[in-house]
Amino acid sequence: MLTPNDFRHRRKQLMRQMKKNSVALVASAPASIRNRDVEYPYRQHSDFHYLTGFHEPEAVAVLAPGCKEGEFILFCRPFDPEKAIWTGRHAGLEGARAEHGADQAFPIEALDEQLPRLLENRERVYFPIGQDAELDHALLSAVNTVRGRARNGVEAPHEFIALEHLLHELRLIKSPEEIRIMRRAAEVSVLGHRRAMRACRPGRHEYEIEAELAHEFALHGMRSLAYPSIVAGGANACVLHYTQNDAVLGDGDLLLIDAGAECANYAADITRTFPVNGRFSKPQRLIYELVLEAQLAAIDAVRPGRRWNEPHEAAVKVLTRGLVRLGLLEGKTSRLIKDEAYKKFYMHRTGHWLGMDVHDVGAYRVGGKWRAFEPGMVLTVEPGLYIAADCQEVDPCWRGIGVRIEDDVLVTRDGCEVLTAALPKTVADIEALMAEP
Known part of the structure; x- marks a missing residue:
């Protein structure tokens, strides 16, 4: 410390x-x-x-x-x-x-x-x-x-x-000791999310899963949350900052959890989306794997010398192309990106600085240009897709699906390190974890 x-x-x-x-x-x-x-x-x-x-x-x-x-x-x-x-x-x-x-x-x-x-x-x-x-x-x-x-x-x-x-x-570039603290916050937050996945089942309330998270954090001495936990079942996941956390979890729904512990005043910030009953339906899996593909592309763009906007642009390109492939958007990918047509389903940026504040300090532009990444910076990478339950322009099979995948990423000398990599995020790994006794 x-x-x-x-x-x-x-x-x-x-x-x-x-x-x-x-x-x-x-x-x-x-x-x-x-x-x-x-x-x-x-x-x-x-x-x-x-x-x-x-x-x-x-x-x-x-x-x-x-x-x-x-x-x-x-x-x-x-x-x-x-x-x-x-x-x-x-x-x-x-x-x-x-x-x-x-x-x-x-x-x-x-x-x-x-x-x-x-x-x-x-x-x-x-x-x-x-x-x-x-x-x-x-x-x-x-x-x-x-x-x-x-x-x-x-x-x-x-x-x-x-x-x-x-x-x-000064706060933007983390020291080795700050990084050690953030690793610990990430480690305990991963344990909380794993516990939540294993505890999830149809018929439980969102607040019961929220309690599992808080319990695990406190067991490791982290009694303070980095921010109010989002535990959003079904269409609630399409409300970006949903914190009511009182609905019953339905069989066949997804559950989006955005939660992190605070360690010695430093935040972790993780989002995972998984099926309440432990198995993705085909539409859920297609949306989920598209978001995961976008997240991996965005993480690949985090390295020294690359600029702040590049992970977001990489995610938008993957998401827009995938939305066309799935029939949720029509048109040429480049034109849809220019017209920001994707914003109907993806309305936020792909990340933010992370540190003592969950939306941490530090300029995103310097001298009128997007900032270049430097070793010691920590950011989140969190693309998502949110298809409202009342969205009449899409096939009913997609309605009410909300997916976000978020990890904490440290910029290193020769690339980046995902501090929260221990938490499963492939379809196979999530289903395997939820199937554990």
């Missing part, structure tokens, strides 16, 4: 990329009320966690390169023995320094008093502009305080820069 040295290295990386005479600010995620006096389980803001590893609300980190008293200043809640009785251990100012590497630590209540000092004679401030109203207010108030000292020869920052521009580029 990540150590204080890992977080220190990240802060150094960021500060090296900041312009001279700058300071950076980032705030923790707030605690969120579920109802009345009950809070949701706390999950730290990914940017704040990336730089600090600090897992408490009511905190602000300041990076001040060249500051004589120390470059990493953390404002947080002081230790409160009474609070510790009710909610457990928390870092306090001493823990902020000893355990999280802060050079200076102040009570969060001292932010308004201390921040002007940290901004004096700094030319620019990096911070997440407009993301946190309280941080925006604290910063602008501090800047105005510094401006009020102009007659004393003190200068205030005059340039404000979005922190994400630098920070998210």
Whole structure:
């Protein structure tokens, strides 16, 4: 797992990329009320966690390169023995320094008093502009305080820069330790999906299969989901972000599961589609194998130097050609692609960055061009086909079939590695797994 040295290295990386005479600010995620006096389980803001590893609300980190008293200043809640009785251990100012590497630590209540000092004679401030109203207010108030000292020869920052521009580029390329964590998230997520396949049968509810996933994740210490699980039987699979998960699974239907565990704040993201009764019908198999062919073509396009759009274009070409072959589209493949006729059945892109957020940060275009893949990037590859139950333009045998196949893919020096490859996805392998006692 990540150590204080890992977080220190990240802060150094960021500060090296900041312009001279700058300071950076980032705030923790707030605690969120579920109802009345009950809070949701706390999950730290990914940017704040990336730089600090600090897992408490009511905190602000300041990076001040060249500051004589120390470059990493953390404002947080002081230790409160009474609070510790009710909610457990928390870092306090001493823990902020000893355990999280802060050079200076102040009570969060001292932010308004201390921040002007940290901004004096700094030319620019990096911070997440407009993301946190309280941080925006604290910063602008501090800047105005510094401006009020102009007659004393003190200068205030005059340039404000979005922190994400630098920070998210750092987050895009995963370190070896981050990749180890993501491998573990993928490994446990695969176990959850395998358990779900074996537990599936007609007459069970979607939420029962959802429970199997959560059970397996928690057995391995991953109590947090990377995102709400999609467990969509039959035509529910044609709703891309279906999370109601309360329908009865029908004999002869497919079940689409899109679910992943979170390990140490890093996400896995897997989708598999399989028959509720363990055997694909002929129409289901034809659609499924077409999506699998598209996914394999897309994965083959993931390698250093290839561009972000290429896996999607490879998948679209295979899907469109196959839809013509199956009679769901009519016309020349190239024209259908140009006219985006495939979007009736395939309306989303083929992947996204993956990391601390399931839809992780990082630009998809650089300098007006699709970004080139580099080693250390992690993305999903997830083509699909969704034929609505009320689609009157197609033969009834296709209606209500929704299929998506998604894997997590690491870009390596000489190609790519599918982190979730241990989960079956051929028709034969899925049917064999579901037939196991």
